[in-house]
Amino acid sequence: MTTELARHAARLREFARVRDWEQFHTPKNLAMALAGEVGELVAEFQWLTAEESAAPDPETLARITSELGDVTNYLVRLADLLGVDLVASAGAKLDDNERRYAPELYRGSARKAPPLPPDGRTG
Amino acid sequence: MTTELARHAARLREFARVRDWEQFHTPKNLAMALAGEVGELVAEFQWLTAEESAAPDPETLARITSELGDVTNYLVRLADLLGVDLVASAGAKLDDNERRYAPELYRGSARKAPPLPPDGRTG
Amino acid sequence: MTTELARHAARLREFARVRDWEQFHTPKNLAMALAGEVGELVAEFQWLTAEESAAPDPETLARITSELGDVTNYLVRLADLLGVDLVASAGAKLDDNERRYAPELYRGSARKAPPLPPDGRTG
């Protein structure tokens, strides 16, 4: 099955290929490019209150949407080069967090749970 | 059509809801959490050469995959709260970059193109 | 005159030298290490309200202080390798911002000013 992310990764691959940019697209460099774009995304929120950030005005939302697009492009390209399935790895981390953060213990709390033991079982 | 990212966003929404964590999940806070995870991802690559980063050993790749999962989770959750379609916004930025970086002018070059004019046409 | 930052840079230089770490300390790698530490710093603040961030409890403040130390170490080391005087460059940027943000126009406002013209004059 070809997913939307796999199709987008293929388009990014072709974009780099026709420009002979594969030489620049090492995972190290792409991680840096991702960090740069996330910096631009964070900067959009830096002076907003929590409430303002939840309801940005149209111009701000357009800039945020544009930055989210840049972040997604570098993230998808990086994962493609490393052969990582982003949704599968995100799902695996969410599985872990469902076990680390039992609802009855962490409801309404922002405190950090201890890491899972290496074998992944929780007692 | 329900995509894989939309399904994952729904799962993250439910994860936050049952823990009463929606109060913490403002776009501002999620942008910070995303930046924190991207920092951990970058740290995995910081002492690797370009070549090493393209062929990480299994333990390093497992840590990178785990960090990519964390990054994806916060990115998908942030976009969901703002009503942004990540693949659509990434596609729109790629459309722009295909016009900004004409292959015949930028082949093999890492130099930055001028921004597109506001109306998005390229001359 | 030897300043406190110049003395600290010298200590960092010696720390790297005796460990034969100069091979890892390229400016590119140090910029990544700095980004990683700033990610850890941001993560300390991600779930705090604005008010909580201004008065962190002692354990949180100790962790923040520790992260600020890591950030400072990589920043000073990076600047040292590039021959950049951090306080001089910070002072130059503050000079610029004093001209970009005239108090009578930007009092109480978080909006962004246009960049200064290339010759640095403001009208």
Place this chain on the structure above:
Amino acid sequence: MTTELARHAARLREFARVRDWEQFHTPKNLAMALAGEVGELVAEFQWLTAEESAAPDPETLARITSELGDVTNYLVRLADLLGVDLVASAGAKLDDNERRYAPELYRGSARKAPPLPPDGRTG
């Protein structure tokens, strides 16, 4: 004794005061602004090789110097608001790292040492 950083912090304090910007300068917001500037700094290095990053051309070095100035300004301002002495905290972390990374064990190696035990002794 008034150090160069303490003097610069006082200048930043006054800059914010006369613009009534103290309302925006919470530690949380300043940590975000710092992350944004570090993102811009990292972006300057993203496509450079290790060698190029060690000897940037004059235009690139000027942009890097400017970004280092921005990073320093937000770092000094953040530390000032929290009452943290940056050079003291950096020195304390360097003390720790001198114990964590014994030269005879870590010479020429980029591997990570285990954290120091809570009481800070190394056996």
